[in-house]
Amino acid sequence: MSTIFAPITGRGGAVATLRLSGPESFRIMRDMTGTPPPPRHAGLRRLRHGGKLLDEALVVMFPAPRSFTGEDVAEISIHGGRAVQAAVSEALVALGARPAEPGEFSRRAFETGRMDLLQAEAMADLIAAETQAQREQALEGGVHEACAAWRESLRQLMARQEALIDFPDEDLPPEVEEALRAGIAALRDEMQAALYAAPAAERLREGLEFVILGAPNAGKSTLLNALAGEEVAIVSELPGTTRDAVGARVDLGGVPVRLTDTAGLRETGDVIEAEGVRRARARAERADFVILVAGPGGNFAPAPAGAAVLRVRTKADLPVDLADAAGELCVSAKTGAGLAALRARLVDEARTLTDNKGAAALARPRQVACVRDAVMALEMALALEEPELRAEELRAAAQGLARLAGGIGVEEILDAVFSGFCIGK
Numbered sequence: 001m002s003t004i005f006a007p008i009t010g011r012g013g014a015v016a017t018l019r020l021s022g023p024e025s026f027r028i029m030r031d032m033t034g035t036p037p038p039p040r041h042a043g044l045r046r047l048r049h050g051g052k053l054l055d056e057a058l059v060v061m062f063p064a065p066r067s068f069t070g071e072d073v074a075e076i077s078i079h080g081g082r083a084v085q086a087a088v089s090e091a092l093v094a095l096g097a098r099p100a101e102p103g104e105f106s107r108r109a110f111e112t113g114r115m116d117l118l119q120a121e122a123m124a125d126l127i128a129a130e131t132q133a134q135r136e137q138a139l140e141g142g143v144h145e146a147c148a149a150w151r152e153s154l155r156q157l158m159a160r161q162e163a164l165i166d167f168p169d170e171d172l173p174p175e176v177e178e179a180l181r182a183g184i185a186a187l188r189d190e191m192q193a194a195l196y197a198a199p200a201a202e203r204l205r206e207g208l209e210f211v212i213l214g215a216p217n218a219g220k221s222t223l224l225n226a227l228a229g230e231e232v233a234i235v236s237e238l239p240g241t242t243r244d245a246v247g248a249r250v251d252l253g254g255v256p257v258r259l260t261d262t263a264g265l266r267e268t269g270d271v272i273e274a275e276g277v278r279r280a281r282a283r284a285e286r287a288d289f290v291i292l293v294a295g296p297g298g299n300f301a302p303a304p305a306g307a308a309v310l311r312v313r314t315k316a317d318l319p320v321d322l323a324d325a326a327g328e329l330c331v332s333a334k335t336g337a338g339l340a341a342l343r344a345r346l347v348d349e350a351r352t353l354t355d356n357k358g359a360a361a362l363a364r365p366r367q368v369a370c371v372r373d374a375v376m377a378l379e380m381a382l383a384l385e386e387p388e389l390r391a392e393e394l395r396a397a398a399q400g401l402a403r404l405a406g407g408i409g410v411e412e413i414l415d416a417v418f419s420g421f422c423i424g425k
């Protein structure tokens with residue numbers, strides 16, 4: 001096993017912390033510091049290599065197995081500048097360590113049993129979280145706990161199923177069989193609830209896309225700028241100003257949303273604008289939510305099939321003697337009227353779309369696939385009368401859950417999982 005190192009702090013700070021992990025890490029620290037501090041105590045040490053002083057560093061040693069990776073780990077906090085980091089990195093390489101790959105620390109932590117795959121994924125999500133709702137889901141999504149509880153329930157069901165196999169069924173009261181089936185059904189229902197809620201959890205992890213769609217000059221770009229709080233898109237009184245889809249990331253009640261402004265919808269001989277209109281429609285069809293925009297007296301574009309929409313009437317400051325239709329929200333970017341109400345509506349939509357109703361937050365396709373396999377096996381088990389066959393399906397369900405936690409059959413997916421992590425994770 002090689003000894004690896006990487007910065008575990010972000011760029012540009014006054015201090016950078018490097019983590020060194022692997023069998024040679026303590027020897028390397030002895031070479032550089034003379035005498036490293038005792039385990040789990042921070043000590044200030046001069047780092048030297050080849051007779052040269054490199055920096056003064058705060059050093060902490062974590063002997064295996066009580067370390068992040070489960071291996072011997074040293075963490076050294078050095079000055080954050082480029083030259084210091086380069087000199088220390090060079091010395092570490094000269095002494096036998098190599099730079100870590102993205103996710104390599106986490107992968108080692110997984111391989112030494114310090115965390116299961118679900119915990120590793122949750123940690124990656126926590127570090128990547130941009131908004132508070134994402135942070136909460138990563139921290140309290142409960143998949144690790146739910147998986148452990150499901151596996152325990154299943155273990156008990158399997159034990160009862162085995163007991164049924166070992167005794168001829170005449171000897172057993174029918175209640176035993178019924179209770180077992182009810183137990184399987186209850187477990188299936190709980191896992192199914194998490195599957196139903198999974199799209200919401202995935203949407204929160206990935207972020208939502210809201211698209212602004214409507215006629216030219218309706219005030220779409222103005223609305224984007226107002227909601228984003230900055231001048232993202234060009235606004236002009238000429239219809240057909242926006243061609244490319246222009247996006248801004250906004251935080252709607254803790255949910256990350258990409259708000260996309262699009263070209264005004266109209267028939268046009270201008271090939272570039274026509275392409276913009278085509279993209280606008282395509283974008284809206286894929287969006288999680290569409291904000292249909294129309295100016296005073298204008299018509300709303302038809303909603304894309306299947307899309308959830310909100311109708312927003314713009315330029316409410318202009319006098320028009322048209323009664324407002326029901327279900328429209330009137331705003332004026334000029335006076336600010338209605339913008340708070342619009343934002344509140346969008347926050348509601350964002351929260352609803354990402355509300356997983358307290359179920360375990362299966363936020364990755366990998367997790368969904370494992371739970372779906374387990375649920376299907378439980379369905380099969382419920383459909384089967386023969387105890388041996390049913391036991392077989394319960395074992396298949398247990399395998400699905402073992403894969404969910406990363407216990408078995410994961411070799412082929414590990415690269416994919418951990419390569420999605422950053423260097424230093």
Ligand SMILES: Nc1nc2c(ncn2[C@@H]2O[C@H](COP(=O)(O)OP(=O)(O)OP(=O)(O)O)[C@@H](O)[C@H]2O)c(=O)[nH]1
Binds near residue numbers: 221222236241335
């Ligand atoms: N009075 C008033 N004018 C507005 C308001 N919102 C936008 N406008 C004006 O309407 C015109 C068009 O605004 P844009 O935001 O560029 O409209 P758009 O829908 O993006 O137009 P295209 O990109 O051409 O499709 C500009 O002159 C804006 O200043 C508003 O609330 N009140």
Ligand SMILES: [Mg+2]
Binds near residue numbers: 220221233241261264
């Ligand atoms: Mg525009």
